[in-house]
Amino acid sequence: MDYTPALERLVKLLSRMPGIGEKSAARLAFFILRADESYARDLAAAVEAVKTETRFCSTCFALTESDPCPLCRDPRRDNRILCVVEEASDLLAIERSHGFSGRYHVLQGAISPLDGRGPEQLRIKELLARLSGGEVEEVVLATNPSVEGEATALYLARLIKPLGIKVTRIARGIPVGGTLEYADQVTVGRAIEGRGDM
Amino acid sequence: MDYTPALERLVKLLSRMPGIGEKSAARLAFFILRADESYARDLAAAVEAVKTETRFCSTCFALTESDPCPLCRDPRRDNRILCVVEEASDLLAIERSHGFSGRYHVLQGAISPLDGRGPEQLRIKELLARLSGGEVEEVVLATNPSVEGEATALYLARLIKPLGIKVTRIARGIPVGGTLEYADQVTVGRAIEGRGDM
Numbered sequence: 001m002d003y004t005p006a007l008e009r010l011v012k013l014l015s016r017m018p019g020i021g022e023k024s025a026a027r028l029a030f031f032i033l034r035a036d037e038s039y040a041r042d043l044a045a046a047v048e049a050v051k052t053e054t055r056f057c058s059t060c061f062a063l064t065e066s067d068p069c070p071l072c073r074d075p076r077r078d079n080r081i082l083c084v085v086e087e088a089s090d091l092l093a094i095e096r097s098h099g100f101s102g103r104y105h106v107l108q109g110a111i112s113p114l115d116g117r118g119p120e121q122l123r124i125k126e127l128l129a130r131l132s133g134g135e136v137e138e139v140v141l142a143t144n145p146s147v148e149g150e151a152t153a154l155y156l157a158r159l160i161k162p163l164g165i166k167v168t169r170i171a172r173g174i175p176v177g178g179t180l181e182y183a184d185q186v187t188v189g190r191a192i193e194g195r196g197d198m
Numbered sequence: 199m200d201y202t203p204a205l206e207r208l209v210k211l212l213s214r215m216p217g218i219g220e221k222s223a224a225r226l227a228f229f230i231l232r233a234d235e236s237y238a239r240d241l242a243a244a245v246e247a248v249k250t251e252t253r254f255c256s257t258c259f260a261l262t263e264s265d266p267c268p269l270c271r272d273p274r275r276d277n278r279i280l281c282v283v284e285e286a287s288d289l290l291a292i293e294r295s296h297g298f299s300g301r302y303h304v305l306q307g308a309i310s311p312l313d314g315r316g317p318e319q320l321r322i323k324e325l326l327a328r329l330s331g332g333e334v335e336e337v338v339l340a341t342n343p344s345v346e347g348e349a350t351a352l353y354l355a356r357l358i359k360p361l362g363i364k365v366t367r368i369a370r371g372i373p374v375g376g377t378l379e380y381a382d383q384v385t386v387g388r389a390i391e392g393r394g395d396m
Contacts, residue, residue, distance in 0.1 A: 004251070004252050044245040049204045050238065051231065087228070
């Protein structure tokens with residue numbers, strides 16, 4: 001005997017999620033099965049709704065339920081500084097830090113030839129269109145400090161600098177609360193290279 | 199700015215699952231969001247279906263889509279030996295081992311006073327009703343070797359032995375492929391205690 005067909009289908013779908021193997025998927029499926037009726041119904045509805053109710057802002061390409069998104073509509077944000085991120089989740093991480101008050105642009109990915117993702121798959125055309133408005137004075141490249149993110153940042157810097165716009169890159173170094181001892185050598189190298197006056 | 203309401207709802211529901219914290223829930227939610235339309239639709243349907251299409255066998259209380267379940271209907275299984283497990287997932291684990299050809303009884307939990315689960319919350323009444331049929335000659339207690347599982351096994355043994363039925367307990371010891379060095383001391387103790395002739 002095996003799982004029931006319904007259970008099997010759920011396990012198969014759940015195990016396609018990142019970080020969820022077949023055993024975890026089975027645990028999650030059994031949890032859903034044992035949870036009260038309303039949980040399964042709410043979860044099913046939420047899974048559907050997230051696709052149907054969420055779309056991308058036509059200005060910054062962040063996730064939103066209204067277009068333009070609340071951030072693009074907010075008159076208190078600084079139009080002169082634009083922060084470029086890979087994903088909407090990165091934008092949320094920066095917003096949570098309360099360290100940035102300008103506008104955003106979500107690339108919806110990073111350049112990654114191995115995954116068949118070139119610059120034309122990203123929202124770079126739209127970024128350049130926004131910059132041509134002439135209002136932006138600084139572009140902060142906040143792509144991840146990964147191989148793909150660095151490559152994307154380099155690519156964008158080369159495109160944007162000739163427009164006479166200042167291009168900056170987020171700092172890479174030892175995370176706050178981290179230790180030099182356990183940081184990898186590339187991070188330590190970056191931390192030294194990017195040292196600042198005290 | 200925060201997640202969109204739809205996204206927030208999904209993250210909250212996902213993070214109630216076992217082993218899924220808020221960060222993993224967000225990663226899963228973004229995965230669902232980015233996956234193609236059909237994935238979200240299929241997943242939502244599967245989540246609903248697992249609740250509506252799956253029920254418990256009225257004989258052994260395993261998960262099934264038909265009642266009695268295929269295992270209880272199977273004429274080739276041995277009626278004289280009954281294996282008692284905590285959950286339907288344990289039954290599947292034993293079936294996968296191909297080491298048992300009798301019938302099963304799923305308790306749907308273990309005795310756990312801390313979680314407010316006493317014997318009356320388990321399918322013990324139904325177990326005793328099955329045993330009163332007089333056909334069963336041996337009950338294999340295959341509850342987990344955890345505090346709750348052991349307590350449940352002890353409790354059941356005391357109930358069943360007076361009926362003149364043989365009661366056995368699954369072996370506890372060093373897992374196959376494991377090493378004495380890394381096994382915990384209780385397991386090593388059990389392995390010594392339960393040693394058998396060669």
